[in-house]
Amino acid sequence: MANRKKLNPDESPRAAFGVRLRTLREGRGWTQEDLSDRMGYSATHISGVEIGRRTPTPKFTASADKALGTGESLARQGEAVLNPAILDGFPQFVVQEGRAVEIRLFELGAVPGLFQSSSYAAAIVGGATQRGAITEQQATERLALLTKRQRSLERTPPPQIYAVLDESCIRQQVGGPGVMSEALDRLVDIARLPNTVLQVAPFSLGERRSLNKPLTLATLPDRSQISYAESAHSGQLQRDTRFVSPLMTAYHQLQAEALSQADSIAMINQVRKGMS
Structure with a gap:
């Protein structure tokens, strides 16, 4: 536990996913090895996702949802990691x-x-939404952060x-x-x-x-x-x-x-x- 890395979910979508995965795993009293046995991924791989060094792929998130009984919630959160509203850093x-x-x-x-006016900022994120580059929720997140x-x-x-x-x-x-x-x-x-x-x-x-x-x-x-x-x-x-x-x-x-x-x-x- 001395080497346990502290995680900040606000750092990036990938970090937020890692925090949630760790919280769900520990809430069940499982070690990374326990989750590894249930997911078919190595404990090292799971550790990498939890500390934000590895990106959770759709296959990984689907396996995690099945192992943890979380429906498709991790898969949906994983989509935000692959297509974030806010860039890492x-x-x-x-x-x-x-x-x-x-x-x-x-x-x-x-x-x-x-320096953007509200209407200019809304036009920028509106264009990104129409192109399919971001979702409506991500557009809202961007505008809130800008404000x-x-x-x-x-x-x-x-x-x-x-x-x-x-x-x-x-x-x-x-x-x-x-x-x-x-x-x-x-x-x-x-x-x-x-x-x-x-x-x-x-x-x-x-x-x-x-x-x-x-x-x-x-x-x-x-x-x-x-x-x-x-x-x-x-x-x-x-x-x-x-x-x-x-x-x-x-x-x-x-x-x-x-x-x-x-x-x-x-x-x-x-x-x-x-x-x-």
Whole structure:
């Protein structure tokens, strides 16, 4: 028991599944070996699932449901692991984001979540739902988490926020002209806040753009720094300064090349007028 790993179900869907599997097993007074005999999987494999190192496959979850007498509940939870609403690493980052004294972000193709209007955010998750990329429940989870993140910025004192938006963020229409107009108006309002600096990285930067994927950098109260980056299917939280420091340098280079805040607001207003 001395080596028993503590599990945090909020860490990821995979961790939540592991916590539930362990709880169900121990509730019956079974060891991992006992469950192994009933499932046909090795105790090592079961341990890997319980601590979040192994992904529960549909075959595994079906076997676990049968062994534990849980109907199809583990199979349904396993589907959320294979198709999560929230990427691994993101829940942990959100906790740190809520503590950060400085936040630096770069976004491509869409208005950053922290700055999204409610109608814009709803259009984003609505599109994902229509494509079958997420379920209605997952869409609700995403919107709830976004609201929580945005409210965390209202704390006193608020974090200093530096944002660089690729020009595609303001030109890519989401939800139609009305939704986009509201979203751009919100960006201008955010840029006017005393704790926010907003810049646009124009298409003309070309090869001078030092970042090629969305990135968020957070400085914590102890002045340590973390980064979070994601692709369509994975997210990565990084605390190692060997990796974070070069990203911070690239971010500063991007800020130097991007439009000033005044010129950025002028571009946003120009795009906004074109939608009238």
